[in-house]
Amino acid sequence: MDQYTANHSLRRKISELDYDVAIVGAGVVGCAMARRLTLDGAKVIVLEKASDVLDGASKGNSAILHTGFDAPPDSLEQACIARGYREFLEIFQDLGLPILKTGALVLAWSREQQEKLEALIDKANKNGVNNVRMLGKKEILKREPHLSNQLFDGFEVPGEGLVDPWTTAHAYLLQALANGAQLLRNTEVISGKFDGNTWRLETSQSDVRATHVINCAGLYGDLVNHRLIEESLFTVTPRKGQFVVFDKAASGLISSIILPVPTKTTKGVVVCRTVFGNVLVGPTAEDQDSKTDASTNADALKELVAKGIDIIPQLANCEVTTAYAGLRPATEFQDYQIRHFQDRNYISVGGIRSTGLSSSLGIASYVSELIACDSLQGSKIKNPVIPSPDRLSEYHQRDWQTADNGGIVCHCELVTRREIENVLQGPMAPATLQGLKRRTRVCMGRCQGFYCMAEVAKMTEGLFSSPIALANNE
Numbered sequence: 262m263d264q265y266t267a268n269h270s271l272r273r274k275i276s277e278l279d280y281d282v283a284i285v286g287a288g289v290v291g292c293a294m295a296r297r298l299t300l301d302g303a304k305v306i307v308l309e310k311a312s313d314v315l316d317g318a319s320k321g322n323s324a325i326l327h328t329g330f331d332a333p334p335d336s337l338e339q340a341c342i343a344r345g346y347r348e349f350l351e352i353f354q355d356l357g358l359p360i361l362k363t364g365a366l367v368l369a370w371s372r373e374q375q376e377k378l379e380a381l382i383d384k385a386n387k388n389g390v391n392n393v394r395m396l397g398k399k400e401i402l403k404r405e406p407h408l409s410n411q412l413f414d415g416f417e418v419p420g421e422g423l424v425d426p427w428t429t430a431h432a433y434l435l436q437a438l439a440n441g442a443q444l445l446r447n448t449e450v451i452s453g454k455f456d457g458n459t460w461r462l463e464t465s466q467s468d469v470r471a472t473h474v475i476n477c478a479g480l481y482g483d484l485v486n487h488r489l490i491e492e493s494l495f496t497v498t499p500r501k502g503q504f505v506v507f508d509k510a511a512s513g514l515i516s517s518i519i520l521p522v523p524t525k526t527t528k529g530v531v532v533c534r535t536v537f538g539n540v541l542v543g544p545t546a547e548d549q550d551s552k553t554d555a556s557t558n559a560d561a562l563k564e565l566v567a568k569g570i571d572i573i574p575q576l577a578n579c580e581v582t583t584a585y586a587g588l589r590p591a592t593e594f595q596d597y598q599i600r601h602f603q604d605r606n607y608i609s610v611g612g613i614r615s616t617g618l619s620s621s622l623g624i625a626s627y628v629s630e631l632i633a634c635d636s637l638q639g640s641k642i643k644n645p646v647i648p649s650p651d652r653l654s655e656y657h658q659r660d661w662q663t664a665d666n667g668g669i670v671c672h673c674e675l676v677t678r679r680e681i682e683n684v685l686q687g688p689m690a691p692a693t694l695q696g697l698k699r700r701t702r703v704c705m706g707r708c709q710g711f712y713c714m715a716e717v718a719k720m721t722e723g724l725f726s727s728p729i730a731l732a733n734n735e
Contacts, residue, residue: 299440518534
């Protein structure tokens with residue numbers, strides 16, 4: 262009997278009705294939480310109201326693995342980023358996850374910004390990031406010759422890197438599922454009652470019983486708190502961040518992550534490569550009331566393009582492939598809002614803004630320590646199953662480079678038939694085209710699906726909740 266079968270046989274002996282932990286929300290924090298607690302021995306169920314995971318704040322970010330050098334010193338955010346960063350470097354190879362260890366340059370483009378650099382370096386040192394180093398303009402331009410000559414100076418942060426924002430979170434949840442966790446999608450938490458020992462959650466699908474509830478609902482975290490514990494711990498004010506994505510030809514113009522001098526409200530506009538071979542410019546920072554409006558604005562996108570060209574003038578000769586927006590669950594507080602209500606077995610994880618991808622493993626480890634291990638039904642899994650990851654990085658081996666892949670379906674992103682079929686037939690199969698895109702990058706290249714959408718529609722016929730519309734592709 263292999264490890265996968267053994268773990269599932271063990272889980273089947275446990276009541277299918279009662280769980281140690283119910284996690285509300287399948288964003289990157291919820292995915293990391295499910296992995297950590299499952300490996301700790303908990304019987305975990307993840308409740309996601311959308312059709313696919315990563316359908317909220319986690320689907321749109323800059324995919325930078327942060328060291329936490331500029332986080333508020335002694336904050337919970339800084340501690341979770343540092344811890345998450347260390348753990349990612351410990352596990353990424355075992356999970357088959359890509360990382361580009363590019364380093365970052367924090368650059369000053371005005372005298373005012375230049376005056377803030379020393380304080381930022383001091384902050385980095387306080388946060389335990391001690392390998393930052395001031396660089397002069399000449400040295401910066403030697404390293405990055407395509408940067409504008411208008412820069413003043415800056416400093417390097419060698420530890421910053423680029424990761425795959427979707428495969429990373431998917432790998433966390435897929436490992437949780439392979440080791441016994443369960444996932445319910447299209448399952449919104451409506452209300453809940455705690456009887457002193459067990460939570461009974463009313464959902465849009467069925468009731469769920471669990472000893473502990475962890476609210477990782479992101480943009481809806483404040484709403485879930487109201488529904489379950491009737492307390493207002495924070496108010497989420499969605500902060501929209503718009504991005505533009507330049508074509509792959511632009512990737513030769515830059516090697517490091519180019520970071521601005523941050524402000525109190527935003528880290529500012531970043532210019533960097535992606536693991537998919539493009540160049541990303543963004544985000545904006547626009548507070549709004551809507552938790553669902555992730556639309557882009559033509560004027561904002563024009564400003565981002567202009568900002569990118571100001572930093573790297575040769576971007577003016579490169580095409581923009583696409584644009585997108587992500588919503589960050591900002592609150593009225595600067596720090597993360599993680600609260601443990603021990604008397605109610607309830608943990609609220611809120612205010613996880615743009616650093617959630619970097620800190621997710623750290624948040625999960627922090628929360629796991631809040632839950633007494635002796636309350637779990639199982640014991641720590643010594644040899645966990647590690648499922649095969651999605652391989653989407655342009656800088657690492659792809660499926661199209663291996664034999665018997667069924668041929669290429671999406672030529673812009675070099676997505677093979679085998680990749681699509683494996684995802685559609687495997688665990689956590691996507692239920693929407695957007696979910697399939699995040700698992701394979703199909704239809705996300707230069708033509709935006711113009712040439713491959715018809716074939717994708719055939720392959721997914723009858724599998725998605727809404728059929729793919731082909732009006733613009735026939």
